[in-house]
Amino acid sequence: MKFRSLRTKFIWLSCYSAILVCCKEQPKEMEVDERRELCQYDDPNIFKNSYETILGTQPLSWRRVNRTDFRLLNYAVGNATEVAVGQVDGGGVLANLNRWEREFGQDVMEDLSGLATIKMFGERDAYVIQLKGLFQKKMSGMPVKAEGWAVTGIICDIGNGSLVTVKMMGPEDEVKAEQESLMDFAKSIRINSLQRVKERSKKVDGVNQSKKGGY
Amino acid sequence: MIKKRKNILQYLVDFFSSYLLCVVSLVLLGLLVWFSTLEMQDIGLSKALDKYYSHKNFIVIPEINGGKSTYIPLPGAYWVCCVLFVNMLLGGIIRLRKGWRNIGVVISHFGIVSLLVVGFVDHHQSIHGKMEVFQGETYDYATKFDYTSIELSEFDESGVKQRPYVIKHDQVADLGDRMRRFTFKALPFDLEVRHFRENVVVVNASSRARGNDSGEIVDGFFLHPAKMDPSKDYFNYGCYVLVKPKNGEPSRKLLLCRSVGFPQTFSVGGKLYGIEMPNEIWKMPFSVDLINSVGEYYPGTRRPSKFQSTIAWTGEDEEREKVQTIKMNHPMRYKGFTLYQANWNEPINGLEFSGFEIVTNPADQWPKVCMWISAIGLLVHFSLKLGKYLERETRKEKGNKQADE
Numbered sequence: 001m002k003f004r005s006l007r008t009k010f011i012w013l014s015c016y017s018a019i020l021v022c023c024k025e026q027p028k029e030m031e032v033d034e035r036r037e038l039c040q041y042d043d044p045n046i047f048k049n050s051y052e053t054i055l056g057t058q059p060l061s062w063r064r065v066n067r068t069d070f071r072l073l074n075y076a077v078g079n080a081t082e083v084a085v086g087q088v089d090g091g092g093v094l095a096n097l098n099r100w101e102r103e104f105g106q107d108v109m110e111d112l113s114g115l116a117t118i119k120m121f122g123e124r125d126a127y128v129i130q131l132k133g134l135f136q137k138k139m140s141g142m143p144v145k146a147e148g149w150a151v152t153g154i155i156c157d158i159g160n161g162s163l164v165t166v167k168m169m170g171p172e173d174e175v176k177a178e179q180e181s182l183m184d185f186a187k188s189i190r191i192n193s194l195q196r197v198k199e200r201s202k203k204v205d206g207v208n209q210s211k212k213g214g215y
Numbered sequence: 216m217i218k219k220r221k222n223i224l225q226y227l228v229d230f231f232s233s234y235l236l237c238v239v240s241l242v243l244l245g246l247l248v249w250f251s252t253l254e255m256q257d258i259g260l261s262k263a264l265d266k267y268y269s270h271k272n273f274i275v276i277p278e279i280n281g282g283k284s285t286y287i288p289l290p291g292a293y294w295v296c297c298v299l300f301v302n303m304l305l306g307g308i309i310r311l312r313k314g315w316r317n318i319g320v321v322i323s324h325f326g327i328v329s330l331l332v333v334g335f336v337d338h339h340q341s342i343h344g345k346m347e348v349f350q351g352e353t354y355d356y357a358t359k360f361d362y363t364s365i366e367l368s369e370f371d372e373s374g375v376k377q378r379p380y381v382i383k384h385d386q387v388a389d390l391g392d393r394m395r396r397f398t399f400k401a402l403p404f405d406l407e408v409r410h411f412r413e414n415v416v417v418v419n420a421s422s423r424a425r426g427n428d429s430g431e432i433v434d435g436f437f438l439h440p441a442k443m444d445p446s447k448d449y450f451n452y453g454c455y456v457l458v459k460p461k462n463g464e465p466s467r468k469l470l471l472c473r474s475v476g477f478p479q480t481f482s483v484g485g486k487l488y489g490i491e492m493p494n495e496i497w498k499m500p501f502s503v504d505l506i507n508s509v510g511e512y513y514p515g516t517r518r519p520s521k522f523q524s525t526i527a528w529t530g531e532d533e534e535r536e537k538v539q540t541i542k543m544n545h546p547m548r549y550k551g552f553t554l555y556q557a558n559w560n561e562p563i564n565g566l567e568f569s570g571f572e573i574v575t576n577p578a579d580q581w582p583k584v585c586m587w588i589s590a591i592g593l594l595v596h597f598s599l600k601l602g603k604y605l606e607r608e609t610r611k612e613k614g615n616k617q618a619d620e
Binding site: 026027028029030031032033034035036037038039040041042044058060061062063064065066076082 | 352353354355356366368370374376377378379380381382383386389393394395396397398399400417419434435436469470472474475476477478479480481482487489493496498499502
């Protein structure tokens with residue numbers, strides 16, 4: 001009789017413990033104090049992904065977002081501004097610049113004279129266009145309209161009929177505020193297959209240092 | 216004769232040392248291995264291992280043929296091994312009649328019990344990670360298999376990243392649609408993490424190709440839960456994060472996903488911060504440079520027949536770098552870390568690549584010792600049996616000869 005009551009108590013205790021374990025409430029708030037040591041992962045120049053055909057030094061105020069069709073690099077800036085880097089095969093610099101002109105209802109250009117230029121990929125000329133006003137376009141079949149918007153577009157012919165485009169588009173005040181970052185970013189763009197890191201990443205005091213800020 | 220009544224302890228010892236329990240445990244283990252192998256094709260290797268062999272799962276209900284439940288509840292393999300350990304210790308060693316006749320059996324049982332102990336140590340102490348190296352770069356870190364993390368760093372005025380705070384996998388993996396707030400003593404904001412998913416696809420909101428079950432849209436994108444491809448065994452973790460400054464500045468919503476691969480940046484109180492969701496970063500006590508990697512496939516297939524890599528590596532206590540070739544079954548070992556050649560791809564964009572599995576396991580070499588112990592035990596036992604048999608046969612022959620005479 002004593003054994004049976006002991007066995008019964010044991011069984012009930014096991015069931016109660018199992019219920020307690022299963023119904024344990026998960027905490028709603030946690031304090032985080034764990035930090036890890038810096039390593040090569042934190043060096044923005046380290047090559048982590050060979051599927052990126054284009055790299056650039058991202059300004060810190062930009063947010064990298066997922067790549068989409070035709071956009072090799074995609075960033076969000078401020079509240080509503082986007083920066084997209086693409087590669088186009090064919091069409092030519094003038095035709096692509098005129099496409100952007102039409103999106104803002106501007107007259108198409110006859111030639112590239114009078115356009116500002118910057119240097120990309122070393123010594124190649126890249127043409128810069130700045131537009132503002134009413135943006136109208138069909139995106140994914142849906143008409144998109146935005147008043148008071150601006151775009152800064154940069155196109156560089158990298159040879160063999162291939163063009164690299166860098167386009168910042170969004171509310172006029174946000175686009176204006178990011179001009180310097182956009183130009184620095186465009187100048188930092190490089191293509192993986194043509195450029196390899198020849199020297200190892202520099203270590204200072206055991207901590208890896210990027211040559212300049214940003215990713 | 217009055218039969219002495221057993222107390223509960225004696226009943227327990229009898230039960231846990233019984234042959235029946237041993238047979239039942241072995242049959243259960245056989246079933247678990249079989250079902251886990253079948254289910255692995257649907258859910259992938261790491262999920263199957265976690266479901267059937269983790270100590271967190273007491274009961275397992277196998278699902279096979281594309282997720283159809285078998286409605287057969289089985290105990291988790293870890294707990295079956297615990298029972299088998301107790302059974303073999305009690306019945307196979309402690310209660311076994313000791314003597315010269317059984318010494319071999321005792322030794323081999325000891326080897327098997329030790330192997331179970333090795334398994335427990337491996338389960339609780341070993342860490343597995345992955346190191347992907349490209350030619351021309353130096354790597355001193357790996358990422359842990361199937362352990363995501365959320366890393367939050369501050370950038371100083373020159374844009375250099377500071378040591379990141381790490382929110383570990385276990386702190387977010389149970390969230391689902393719930394929210395959890397994370398606080399940082401030295402930072403001017405809190406983080407709210409919600410809608411954590413094991414595998415997602417990042418969808419452009421304007422495409423409307425898929426439904427948005429969470430209702431959140433960040434920078435024109437949302438996370439759509441996706442079924443994992445078991446052949447790739449890759450978890451694309453994702454979640455939404457709300458940055459809540461303590462100084463009254465507006466909150467900032469961010470979308471984190473493993474596939475983005477770069478920090479999402481925001482500023483609070485004039486300082487810049489970045490947050491990202493890599494698999495947990497694991498710093499190594501050595502750095503690796505890939506010199507070259509070579510691979511071959513079986514003719515007409517994409518099954519690798521061999522691949523190997525030649526690396527130059529430098530340990531943290533070493534002054535000189537060493538060159539070593541790593542190939543299948545020939546890993547590199549350093550300070551408790553073992554580097555195995557795990558996978559290989561043909562050069563992409565002209566860059567050679569190699570993938571290594573990093574394992575740290577205090578019981579790394581113990582299975583070898585346990586197998587030797589068991590082998591010696593069996594050798595002793597069967598040698599004694601053979602000796603006895605030969606002695607018996609010799610006596611029989613002598614007896615027959617004497618009878619003939």
